[in-house]
Amino acid sequence: MASGSTLQKAIDLVTKATEEDRAKNYAEALRLYEHGVEYFLHAIKYEAQGDKAKDSIRAKCVQYLDRAEKLKEYLKKGKKKPVKEGESNSKEDKDKKSDSDSDGEDPEKKKLQSKLSEAIVIEKPKVKWNDVAGLEAAKEALKEAVILPIKFPHLFTGKRVPWKGILLFGPPGTGKSYLAKAVATEANNSTFFSVSSSDLMSKWLGESEKLVKNLFELARQHKPSIIFIDEVDSMCSARSDNENDSVRRIKTEFLVQMQGVGNDTDGVLVLGATNIPWVLDSAIRRRFEKRIYIPLPEAPARLVMFKIHLGNTSHVLTDENLRELAGKTDGYSGADIQIVVRDALMEPVRKVQSATHFKKVSGPSPVDKTVHCDDLLLPCSPGDPDAVEMNWMDVPGEKLFEPPVTMRDMLKSLTRTKPTVNDEDLKRLQKFTEDFGQEG
Numbered sequence: 379m380a381s382g383s384t385l386q387k388a389i390d391l392v393t394k395a396t397e398e399d400r401a402k403n404y405a406e407a408l409r410l411y412e413h414g415v416e417y418f419l420h421a422i423k424y425e426a427q428g429d430k431a432k433d434s435i436r437a438k439c440v441q442y443l444d445r446a447e448k449l450k451e452y453l454k455k456g457k458k459k460p461v462k463e464g465e466s467n468s469k470e471d472k473d474k475k476s477d478s479d480s481d482g483e484d485p486e487k488k489k490l491q492s493k494l495s496e497a498i499v500i501e502k503p504k505v506k507w508n509d510v511a512g513l514e515a516a517k518e519a520l521k522e523a524v525i526l527p528i529k530f531p532h533l534f535t536g537k538r539v540p541w542k543g544i545l546l547f548g549p550p551g552t553g554k555s556y557l558a559k560a561v562a563t564e565a566n567n568s569t570f571f572s573v574s575s576s577d578l579m580s581k582w583l584g585e586s587e588k589l590v591k592n593l594f595e596l597a598r599q600h601k602p603s604i605i606f607i608d609e610v611d612s613m614c615s616a617r618s619d620n621e622n623d624s625v626r627r628i629k630t631e632f633l634v635q636m637q638g639v640g641n642d643t644d645g646v647l648v649l650g651a652t653n654i655p656w657v658l659d660s661a662i663r664r665r666f667e668k669r670i671y672i673p674l675p676e677a678p679a680r681l682v683m684f685k686i687h688l689g690n691t692s693h694v695l696t697d698e699n700l701r702e703l704a705g706k707t708d709g710y711s712g713a714d715i716q717i718v719v720r721d722a723l724m725e726p727v728r729k730v731q732s733a734t735h736f737k738k739v740s741g742p743s744p745v746d747k748t749v750h751c752d753d754l755l756l757p758c759s760p761g762d763p764d765a766v767e768m769n770w771m772d773v774p775g776e777k778l779f780e781p782p783v784t785m786r787d788m789l790k791s792l793t794r795t796k797p798t799v800n801d802e803d804l805k806r807l808q809k810f811t812e813d814f815g816q817e818g
Contacts, residue, residue: 384424385435388417392442404449411446415439503559510553510560511686511712512679516670519544520557523647523668524565528602543636543648543665545610547655548672548807549799551713554651557672558606561649569600575612578628586624587631594635594646601645610650614662629659636665653803655810663814671811674711674799680704683712687719692726693783703788709797718788718795725787726780733757735765736773745776754779 395410418439422432507517523541527534534540546554562570571593578589597603607613614629636648650666652658663669675683681704688695707715736755743749756779758765770778 384417385421388414388421391417392438395442399445399449404453408446408449408453411442411449415442415446418442503563505556505559505563507560507564509686510557511682512675513553513557513672516546516557516672517560519668519670520561520649524561524568524604528565528567539644541647541667542643544650544668544670545655545658545663545666546649546651546670546672547653547810549674549711549803550653551711551798552672552674553712554672555608556712558608558649558651561604562606565602565604567602569597569603571597571603571605573605573607574609578613583624584627586628590628590631590635597646602647603645604647604649606649606651608651609653610662611652611654611657614650614659615657629662633661633665636662655814656806669814671807674709674804675715677704677708679712680707680710680715683715684719687716688723688783691723691783692780695783695785695788699785699788702785703792706792709799711797711799714795714797714799718791721795722783722787722791725790726783729757729781730770730773730778734769735760735762735767737762737764737766739779741779743776744778744780751777753777757781 391410391414395407395414398404398407398410418435422435507521510517519541523544527540546557548554558572562572573593578586578593580586580589593605597605614632637643648666655663655669681700684700684703707718710718735758737758738752739754739756740750740752741754743751743754755768755773755777757770760767
């Protein structure tokens with residue numbers, strides 16, 4: 379963009395806004411005023427030469443923003459007469475003029491915070507503590523840090539303060555993000571921010587640090603709040619001499635905001651999750667006061683996982699079958715077990731698809747479970763005495779009987795699905811736990 383073109387565009391916009399204002403097209407005038415101010419702020423940053431020119435543009439921004447606020451109030455309340463153009467509260471003007479720098483920053487701050495407000499989890503994930511199999515130590519630590527201070531604030535006074543930073547680390551698929559979902563659901567009175575590197579990284583120089591700062595400011599405004607950073611290693615890896623300067627500044631801002639001079643961290647918990655904790659910067663690691671290892675699930679937890687993932691799907695698996703499956707899946711993560719079950723749940727569908735013969739059976743109607751039918755069709759082998767030759771295209775949708783999941787289906791799925799975690803990664807995680815962490 380040519381030099382001066384942004385400033386001219388801003389002048390054109392506010393001129394048109396003034397015309398719309400006089401014509402009483404207040405909604406359009408408001409839009410143009412705000413649009414014009416954005417261009418003015420851009421001009422201050424990249425085009426305006428000298429402090430005098432910048433101060434002049436800031437003064438104009440204050441004037442147009444003041445008018446925009448009045449129009450916004452008018453449009454919101456639906457008054458018959460807006461405040462006359464040019465009228466303003468003299469005390470407010472004096473306060474604004476006393477700090478011209480903040481006038482230029484406020485719209486930018488609002489813009490950054492509105493961008494970050496998308497990270498606030500409004501709709502709860504509906505994951506309860508009981509939905510997380512095992513991980514009792516991790517759940518207790520999270521309850522200590524999140525639930526108890528809200529429910530019993532009088533317990534956390536004086537020197538007894540809740541944890542300010544918790545790091546969940548372990549192999550992929552062990553439930554670190556799932557635990558965060560449980561926290562978001564169970565911490566009813568807390569504001570939950572779920573952020574990733576895409577929320578905080580910006581192509582504009584200096585904006586990434588401001589986003590980090592505004593994230594923590596927003597969390598303090600909405601406290602008690604929880605900031606969940608998934609894959610925290612992507613933003614907080616160890617600092618080095620040859621790294622990019624902007625990346626280093628982001629890490630420094632994180633360090634300052636998490637535990638820096640003049641920053642109040644009361645009521646704000648930073649919850650991090652990573653699969654490779656050994657790459658974290660030592661200063662970041664120190665700020666995560668509790669470092670909890672989320673290991674691969676033990677046999678009892680795997681048994682619960684099989685039950686959870688089967689849910690209310692029709693199956694003929696006994697408790698003995700499930701215990702056998704839990705024993706056969708040593709070294710599997712929670713995500714691996716979910717894939718095993720999901721693959722097994724597709725077996726009945728494959729049976730329907732490949733069947734050449736069906737037989738009539740009785741059972742609840744697929745459309746209405748309260749209605750009992752005697753003419754439902756179930757896939758069967760050609761040698762069955764009641765078999766009728768037909769394929770799934772010939773079966774009416776409301777007459778198909780759902781074949782139950784069997785132990786054979788589960789074992790077949792197990793042979794196809796291999797664990798995703800290797801021994802080398804587990805050794806490194808175990809070493810990190812011995813040096814810096816605690817078992818979850």
